[in-house]
Amino acid sequence: MHTKSLMIVTLGLALIAAGLVAGRPPAPTAGETLQPPPSGTFAIRDVRVFDGERVLGKATVIVRDGRIAAVGADVKIPADVPVVSGEGRTLLPGLIDSHVHTFGNALQRALASGVTTVLDMFTDQGQAARWRAEQRAGGGTPGRADLLSAGTLVTAPKGHGTQFGLPIPTITSPTEAEAFVDARIAEGSDYIKIVYEEGDAYGLSLPSISGATLGAAIAAAKARKKLAVVHVGSRRAADAAVAAGASGLVHIFGDEAPSNDFAQRVKAARMFVIPTLSVIESVTGVAGGADIANASPLAEFLTPDERAALNASFPKRAGTKVTLQYATAAVRQLHAVGIPILAGSDAPNTGTIHGATLHRELELLTRAGLSPIAALGAATSAPADAFGLTDRGRIAVGRRADLVLVGGDPTADVTATRNIVEIWKGGARLDRKPAPTEAALAEATASGRISDFDGPDITAEFGGGWQISTDTMFGGASEATMQLVRPGAAGSTGALEITGAITPGAPFPWAGAMFFPASPPMSPANLSKFTEIVFHARGDGREYQVMVFSTALGNTPATQPFTAGAEWKQFVMPLKGFGVDGAGLRGILFSAGADQGSFRFAIDQVRLR
Amino acid sequence: MNTRAYALEARYEFLKQVRMPAYAIPSITFPVMFYLLFGVMFGGGRPAAGTTVATYLLATYAAFGVIGAALFGFGVGVAIERGQGWMTLKRATPMPPFAYFFAKVVMAMTFGAIIILLLVGVGTALGGVRLPVSQLLALTVTLIAGAIPFCALGLAIGYFAGPNSSVAIVNLIFMPMAFASGLWIPVEMLPPVVRSISPFLPPYHLAQLALGTIGSGVGAPAWTHVVTLAGFTSLGLGFAGMGYRRDEDKTWG
Numbered sequence A: 001m002h003t004k005s006l007m008i009v010t011l012g013l014a015l016i017a018a019g020l021v022a023g024r025p026p027a028p029t030a031g032e033t034l035q036p037p038p039s040g041t042f043a044i045r046d047v048r049v050f051d052g053e054r055v056l057g058k059a060t061v062i063v064r065d066g067r068i069a070a071v072g073a074d075v076k077i078p079a080d081v082p083v084v085s086g087e088g089r090t091l092l093p094g095l096i097d098s099h100v101h102t103f104g105n106a107l108q109r110a111l112a113s114g115v116t117t118v119l120d121m122f123t124d125q126g127q128a129a130r131w132r133a134e135q136r137a138g139g140g141t142p143g144r145a146d147l148l149s150a151g152t153l154v155t156a157p158k159g160h161g162t163q164f165g166l167p168i169p170t171i172t173s174p175t176e177a178e179a180f181v182d183a184r185i186a187e188g189s190d191y192i193k194i195v196y197e198e199g200d201a202y203g204l205s206l207p208s209i210s211g212a213t214l215g216a217a218i219a220a221a222k223a224r225k226k227l228a229v230v231h232v233g234s235r236r237a238a239d240a241a242v243a244a245g246a247s248g249l250v251h252i253f254g255d256e257a258p259s260n261d262f263a264q265r266v267k268a269a270r271m272f273v274i275p276t277l278s279v280i281e282s283v284t285g286v287a288g289g290a291d292i293a294n295a296s297p298l299a300e301f302l303t304p305d306e307r308a309a310l311n312a313s314f315p316k317r318a319g320t321k322v323t324l325q326y327a328t329a330a331v332r333q334l335h336a337v338g339i340p341i342l343a344g345s346d347a348p349n350t351g352t353i354h355g356a357t358l359h360r361e362l363e364l365l366t367r368a369g370l371s372p373i374a375a376l377g378a379a380t381s382a383p384a385d386a387f388g389l390t391d392r393g394r395i396a397v398g399r400r401a402d403l404v405l406v407g408g409d410p411t412a413d414v415t416a417t418r419n420i421v422e423i424w425k426g427g428a429r430l431d432r433k434p435a436p437t438e439a440a441l442a443e444a445t446a447s448g449r450i451s452d453f454d455g456p457d458i459t460a461e462f463g464g465g466w467q468i469s470t471d472t473m474f475g476g477a478s479e480a481t482m483q484l485v486r487p488g489a490a491g492s493t494g495a496l497e498i499t500g501a502i503t504p505g506a507p508f509p510w511a512g513a514m515f516f517p518a519s520p521p522m523s524p525a526n527l528s529k530f531t532e533i534v535f536h537a538r539g540d541g542r543e544y545q546v547m548v549f550s551t552a553l554g555n556t557p558a559t560q561p562f563t564a565g566a567e568w569k570q571f572v573m574p575l576k577g578f579g580v581d582g583a584g585l586r587g588i589l590f591s592a593g594a595d596q597g598s599f600r601f602a603i604d605q606v607r608l609r
Numbered sequence B: 001m002n003t004r005a006y007a008l009e010a011r012y013e014f015l016k017q018v019r020m021p022a023y024a025i026p027s028i029t030f031p032v033m034f035y036l037l038f039g040v041m042f043g044g045g046r047p048a049a050g051t052t053v054a055t056y057l058l059a060t061y062a063a064f065g066v067i068g069a070a071l072f073g074f075g076v077g078v079a080i081e082r083g084q085g086w087m088t089l090k091r092a093t094p095m096p097p098f099a100y101f102f103a104k105v106v107m108a109m110t111f112g113a114i115i116i117l118l119l120v121g122v123g124t125a126l127g128g129v130r131l132p133v134s135q136l137l138a139l140t141v142t143l144i145a146g147a148i149p150f151c152a153l154g155l156a157i158g159y160f161a162g163p164n165s166s167v168a169i170v171n172l173i174f175m176p177m178a179f180a181s182g183l184w185i186p187v188e189m190l191p192p193v194v195r196s197i198s199p200f201l202p203p204y205h206l207a208q209l210a211l212g213t214i215g216s217g218v219g220a221p222a223w224t225h226v227v228t229l230a231g232f233t234s235l236g237l238g239f240a241g242m243g244y245r246r247d248e249d250k251t252w253g
Helices: A003-022 A106-112 A125-136 A174-187 A211-223 A235-243 A262-268 A277-283 A290-295 A304-310 A324-336 A356-367 A372-378 A381-386 A414-418 A438-447 B003-018 B021-043 B053-083 B086-091 B097-126 B133-145 B147-160 B166-180 B192-200 B202-213 B222-252
Strands: A042-050 A055-064 A067-072 A083-085 A089-093 A095-100 A115-120 A146-149 A192-195 A228-231 A403-407 A420-425 A449-451 A465-470 A479-485 A495-502 A511-516 A532-539 A543-550 A558-563 A569-574 A583-592 A597-608
Touching (some): A003 B222, A106 A115, A106 A420, A125 A174, A174 A211, A277 A324, A304 A356, A356 A372, A356 A414, A372 A414, A465 A479, B003 B021, B003 B097, B021 B053, B053 B133, B053 B202, B097 B133, B133 B147, B147 B202
Parallel strands (some): A095 A115, A192 A228
Antiparallel strands (some): A495 A597, A511 A583, A532 A597
């Protein structure tokens, strides 16, 4: 009858469908472009290029002003551009570790093994905010990896995530979910991490948020255009997270074989999965990173502490049901149906370290059925796509020149990623130095010298480096930043200046710079031969304090005051005065005290004696 | 082509509507009143989707006004005139049949332009809206051209609705659709359930196109909205064609 009208109606429906499909709102992402790249102009010629997805046989890559300007086989290199030979080498996008916890010098250590971006899955949100602010201002390159962070996680009172000593807010009912997620976003969380963990897979019994709270938190995050990623430990919890519409899982389960339709359900939910096989391997009592620590080209760049960490594993718990075989089987099933698999290490958990463990994860992913190319994608383009990082993760024109040049062909044997030749971040070459040997470190430690702040970076002779520490981890709002200034005390080149402001809010306000005598930060160092902390200080005349953290004191530091006047002055503080000796020392914090207002002081020639 | 017939028809269509308060008054006052209330008094300079509430809602209430002028002009106009037998009479005149539709499109667009001008005036004078002339022009042109899909949809309604029920029917379709498309309050603030259906509603796409011209909106590419709106235009014309056939069959057997 009305054939013509019907045809017009059909055409209309087809157009509507086409418009709707093409105009689908973009998936929620972590969103923000992190950092303006620094300058850096060079070319790499005759190199095998893994562009994040595919392999280009023999190509030239030109980097201009920190961004990739050209990629291809017939790219001409302008005369004025310095050239790096890529013969026999492979160029990879800077690696992305999709599951870390960032404390102390984690970002420097990650970059040292070619990890140019980390996706943090829980840290002190105050510290994360400081790093983000520095990134936005263009800082931290090339010395350290970029960070995106979930900040504080969503977990139940006394649930998983509360055991690390950071007093974090918790959630008890679904009705709190929206406000809870809003609070995280206000703190700056790039995405929302939710812990749904009863510990059953590990023979534990942990308080967990309910399934209803899980659903409400996921819905709240997605409604605010944030990814909702979920920590699960068991198959049951994973099934629940999939059913609740999570954006991704940040672990795979290993307590049971996956059900036959698991991958199909994950696919229907359009999720990604960060299996973290490395930490699961450690949980099963296997020190899978030992190879890297003892017999890989990465080893000489690892500190003795890091090598020791890789040679360790979690003690295998009696009640644990988790096996690497089940976890691997689940990853195999997911990969077979095309679920995006993202490489994550879960460093610095026992048995894992920042940077190097990601190389182990790539190897474990290939054992779970990923081709070397797919495994490399899991550490580059897959996380960039999943987290909406459009400026990195691929070697393509316009992207940041976050690059790793390795010897050999990791697209054939993925362990070749360990043969790192060069690392560039934002086009800036990392000056990669072998870590001090055991003997050198022992000597440095024996000397007791911590920092004289005369070099170009804020470094320490031993231990886990310097980090800003403030009461934001206890709900306060005090702020501090640190920077090298000239000149230093007693005619030396430089000193560490710490500026900030104390704002009331926390029960014990503080803001300052903390030295960690061991790595990872807050682990105890045995420095029993020392009896005094010696340092120089000067400042605005306010009273400051040295706070010492030690296993002997539990979680509460001991404090001694000092006044930083206009002239440099040496201070000698016996450890006895803190009620501790050098054994089990975990941190030394130089901080402003309880008085409100802004402060400025500098320290130098810090040592133990 | 007999341009005089087109011009005359358009002129008298406009005059008719201006002199018929049942159309002219609600078409113009509702968007302006709503905008004063939600956009200026409650919203003002508060931030919304990359701009201020007053600026954001200027675009969406202008879309609301343009869509209303088109839907009521066609939906109610055609239904009533069909009921009066006006269409049958017109067919007996030498006027080209297309002039009838052309006149209604011009009329709807003219009312749309008046509404946009009023809203821009109110927003600039009272809501602190500061848009460069280039953006205001782009917004106006986009919205006026965007009347076309709603003329087509209104035509379809006009061919199926009865003369007395047509106002109610257009209101029943238009008002919930306007709300769920984010014309009254920003789509980002809608409950998630409502938010999930908005892409299936044509006003959503015109609003997003309009917001795109002032640097706001959810950020889907503009051409996807244009394609979707072209689809709704086609849908409206197709159904109108069926309605027209139905009338012909009834009249002539």
